[in-house]
Amino acid sequence: MKNKWNKQVVLDTILCIMIIVLIGILCIQQLYPKKEVINKIYDVKVSSTDNFVLLGDSITDFYPVEELYDDLPVVNSGVAGNTTTDILENLHDRVAIYNPTKVFLLIGTNDIREDKKPEEIVNNIKKIVKKIHKMRPQTKIYIESLYPINNTDQEPVDLDMVGNRTNKIIQNINKKLKKYCDQEEITYIDLYQELIDDEGNLGLKFTTDGLHLSNLGYLKVTKTLLSYMQE
Numbered sequence: 001m002k003n004k005w006n007k008q009v010v011l012d013t014i015l016c017i018m019i020i021v022l023i024g025i026l027c028i029q030q031l032y033p034k035k036e037v038i039n040k041i042y043d044v045k046v047s048s049t050d051n052f053v054l055l056g057d058s059i060t061d062f063y064p065v066e067e068l069y070d071d072l073p074v075v076n077s078g079v080a081g082n083t084t085t086d087i088l089e090n091l092h093d094r095v096a097i098y099n100p101t102k103v104f105l106l107i108g109t110n111d112i113r114e115d116k117k118p119e120e121i122v123n124n125i126k127k128i129v130k131k132i133h134k135m136r137p138q139t140k141i142y143i144e145s146l147y148p149i150n151n152t153d154q155e156p157v158d159l160d161m162v163g164n165r166t167n168k169i170i171q172n173i174n175k176k177l178k179k180y181c182d183q184e185e186i187t188y189i190d191l192y193q194e195l196i197d198d199e200g201n202l203g204l205k206f207t208t209d210g211l212h213l214s215n216l217g218y219l220k221v222t223k224t225l226l227s228y229m230q231e
Contacts, residue, residue: 046072046229053098054225056106057082059147062212068222072229075100083110084124088131096135103132104189104225106144108173109211112165122176129186142228143181145174145192150202150210157210165211167200189228194220 051073054060060078077094079086084107087094095103105128111121129141148170151162174192181188195217197203202210206217213221 047101050101050229051075051098052229053077053095053100053103054106055087055094055103056144057110059109059212060106063218063221064215068218074229078106081110082107083114083116084108084121084128085111087128088124091128091131091135095132095139099136100139102140102142102229104142104144104228105129106146108146109149109165109170112169112173113163115164118169118173118176121173122180125177126180129184140187142187142189143177144189145177146170147213148192148196148200148202150197150204150207152199152201152210154204156204156208159210161212162210187228189224191221191224194224 053075054063054065054077056078058078058080060076061080063076063078065074065076075098077098079094087107105125107125107128108121111124125143129143132139132141148167149162149165150157151159151166153159170192174190178188178190180186195202195206195213203217206214206220208214
């Protein structure tokens with residue numbers, strides 16, 4: 001009788017685990033539509049010779065590339081905590097080895113945390129672009145605007161995570177980046193405007209802490225980047 005009871009407990013436990021796993025899979029599918037779904041929504045058509053590198057800090061590092069781009073040739077080369085200086089020192093392993101046709105660069109918010117001046121941040125981004133072009137002359141570079149932050153007292157904002165970053169500083173940097181891109185005929189992607197709410201802050205639905213993006217935020221970014229990947 002005891003053995004029969006133990007067997008039933010094991011079977012019930014296995015059944016519960018299977019149900020939990022199934023629910024988890026369904027949830028993931030809802031949060032991160034597969035490439036076929038994204039293709040249908042955005043009509044994605046990329047060249048068979050293309051491969052893309054997303055280069056940046058934690059905002060890129062946390063980007064669920066495998067879920068949102070599935071088998072599209074996208075490499076996540078983001079590293080949490082990185083500044084412009086960090087990327088400058090490691091461009092071979094972060095970019096060159098992949099020989100990308102297109103690089104999407106998002107960097108600078110951690111430089112603000114370290115109290116670097118906007119001019120220094122932008123100058124380092126210019127150096128990153130020049131170095132990539134020197135290593136891979138055929139690679140096309142896209143510079144993303146720094147994303148907005150939300151430093152209000154609303155959930156789920158974490159003021160310690162946001163730190164000393166402000167949208168005023170970010171807008172100043174973006175203005176300089178836009179000017180540089182216009183002068184050098186580099187494509188500037190203004191995702192700042194795509195992610196702000198009516199008050200000019202990073203939309204609460206797009207963020208997990210006022211700085212990093214939520215699943216919905218990454219979907220918003222993906223929709224925009226896919227249009228440039230198809231160029």
